[in-house]
Every structure is written in C-alpha cells, then in structure tokens.
Amino acid sequence: MTDEARIALLIDADNCPAAKIEVILDELAKYGVTNVRRAYGNWKSSGLKSWEEVLHEYAIQPIQQFAYTKGKNATDSAMIIDAMDLLYTQKLDGFGIASSDSDFTPLVMRIRANGLKVYGFGEKKTPMPFVNACSRFLYLETLGEPARTEEGAAAAGVQKKSAKELKGDTRLVTLLRNAVEACLEDDGWASLSALGSHISNQASFDPRNYGYKKLGDLIEATGLFESERRGSHLFLRDKRSTRKNSD
Template identity: 90%
Template structure:
C-alpha cells in the first residue's frame, strides 16, 4: 500500500465561507490526507464569527493576523509566508488554497514549480488567473448537499451549461479536442480515462464547474464527439474526423 498524499490546507477566512469547509475537506480526502489545516484572519473581527464554530470541529488552527495598515491585506501576506515555510520545511505533496482572491496566483505558480499540486477552492467571482494557475480549481457553489426542494433542484439545473453554451466556450472546445487528438489511436478513438488524465496534467479543469458530475456527460453534451462504449470503458472520436474518413 502506497503512502497517501500529504496536503496542507490554507484558508483565507476573509474570502471563504465557513459553511463550505466540510465539502472542501470531503473533496480533499479524494486526493490524500490533509495534515495541515490553518485558517487566517483577524479573529477579533465580527465578520469571522461563523468560522469560530467550525474551527475545533474540523481541527483547523486559527492564525491571528492583525490589519497593520488600512487597505492592505495582511492575511494574504501571512498565508504566503507560511506557505513558503511549509514548502521548504515539511514533506508535503500538495497544497490547497481556499480563497477567491487572485493575489495568490504567484504563490500557486511558485509551489507548482517545485512539483507539488495545488487545489483551489473559491466562489465564482474568483479571477481566472488564479483559477487557471491551480492544478485543479473548484467553485464552491458547485459543491454541497443535494437540492432538498423542487425550487432548489430547478435552481441547480439552471447552472448546468447547455450544449450550445458548451460549444460556445472556445477554451473548453479547444481543450477537449486537443486532449482527444493527443490520446487517439489510428482510427481516431481515444479512451475517456486517457483524455481525462491528459486534461488534468495540462490545466486546471473540473466538469462540475460546468454543472456536470462526470466528464463523459459533459463531453457527450457538447455534441462534438462520437461515443462508443467498449465494456466498461467509454471511447471518444471527434466528429470532424468522421466527416473526413466516413465509415
């Protein structure tokens, strides 16, 4: 049995809702063990009251950071300093940055330079440079419990991108087509697992940010690929290849 990956979770409490901490930890459990759990902020502030109730429950260490200068985010600086200290003093395999603040983009890029993965969690307002810098980034709005009422279910379904919307996302279409092309065999078919691995190695991507639980469901919804099931495995082929090589 191989050792589980060791993950350090650093939370910008000013820019991350306390109500989402359980789903963040549940998601991280898929990738390894969250050995380090720290939340940063000015704990004398009434704005962090909701965090106080969950710190002990989830074994999160609160790191006090006073706002020394008005208009300057001392919390960000403290997180960055601690992250670099952990990077060089602890045996870690990955970091998780929970924040919607783009100021952490250079930090993420620096950590990844050392060969570690960085998982990001933030709200949909998170600037794209931070989202794209992470190994994997998940919008907090897409994580949580199942809808409990018909109204909530309807609201959740609205978040799912339609095939037209997916095809209109140039970055997404290019990403999917390039991944299929990179993994295809002589007949143009590529296994879904290989495509998923290729995308993960290339950029920050998670189909749940588009409203789909599975990558295969998202790809089928685009209408851009033929699909073929071989046993328990799904294979894909760009429909443009079919037109070039009918039969």
C-alpha cells in the first residue's frame, strides 16, 4: 500500500470565502491528506470574522499578518515566504492555494518546477495567468451543493455551458482536439482515460468549471467528437477525421 500524498493548504483569508472551506478540503482529500492547513490575514480585522468561526472546526492554523501598508501585499508575501519554506523543509507532494489573486502565479510556477502538484481555488474573477499556472484550478462557484433550480444555478454561475458556448471557446476546443489527436490508437480512436491523463499533464483543467461533472460528458456536449463505448470504456475521435476519410 502506497503512502498518501501530503498536501499543504495555504489560504489567503482576505481573498477567499470561509463558507467554501469544507468543499476545498473535500476536493483536496481526493488527492491526498492535507496535513498542513494555514490561513493568512490580519486577524484583528472584522472582515475575517467568518474565518475565525471555522478555524478550530477544520484545524486551520491562523497566521497573523499586520497590514503594514494599504492593500494585501503583506499577506501575499507571508504566504509566499511560508510556501517556499515548506517546499524545502517538508516532504510534500502538493500544495493547495486558495486565493483569487494573480500575485501567486510565480510561486505556483516555482513549486511546479520542483515537481509538485498545485491545486488552485478561487472565484471566477481570478486572473487567467494564475488559473493556467496551477496543475488544476477550480472555481469556488462550481464547488458545493448543486443548485436545485435553473435560477439558482444561474445565480451561482455553475450552469452547464451549451454546445454553442463550448464550440466558441477556442482554448477549450484546441485543447480537446489536440489531446484526442495525441492519444489516438492504431484504430483511429482515443480512450477517455488516456485523454484525461494527457490533459491533466498539459494544462490546468476541470470539466466542473464548464458545468459538467465528468470529462466525458463535457466532450460529448461539444458535439465535435464521435463517441463509442467498449464495455465500460469510452473512446472518441474527431468528427473532422471522419469527414476527411469519407471524401
């Protein structure tokens, strides 16, 4: 039996809602044990009252950081210093970074350069450089209890994107098509499992950010690929290749 991966979760409490801590920890539990849990901020500030109420319940260590200057630079700097210290003094396999601030992009790139995974959590306002730098990034609006009504889903921003919207996302279409092409087997089909591994090695990606629970559901929803089930396995191929073969 292999040891569980060890993960350090660092939270920018100024820039992450306390209400999402349970789903963040649930998500990280899929990848390993979160044995380091720290939340950074000025705990004398009334703005962190909601975080104070959950610290003990989830065994999170509060790290005090006074605001020496206006803005959140002091908190960001403290997180970055601690992250580098943990990187070199602890035997970790990954980091969780909970923030919507792009200031952590260089840190994420440095951690990944050392071969560790970085799981990012932030709101939809998070700048794309930070999102793309992570091994996997999840928008906090997509995590938690599923909305019970279409109105509730729209308010939470987690509704499924339509085929038209998916096809209009150039980055997504290019990512999926290139991954399918890279994973083609001799018969011209790519297995979903190989596709998922290829994408996770290449980019920060999660189908839940598009409103789909599984990668296969998202791919089929685009309407760009043919699918074929072989037992419990799903295989895919680009519809463009079918048209080319028929010409």
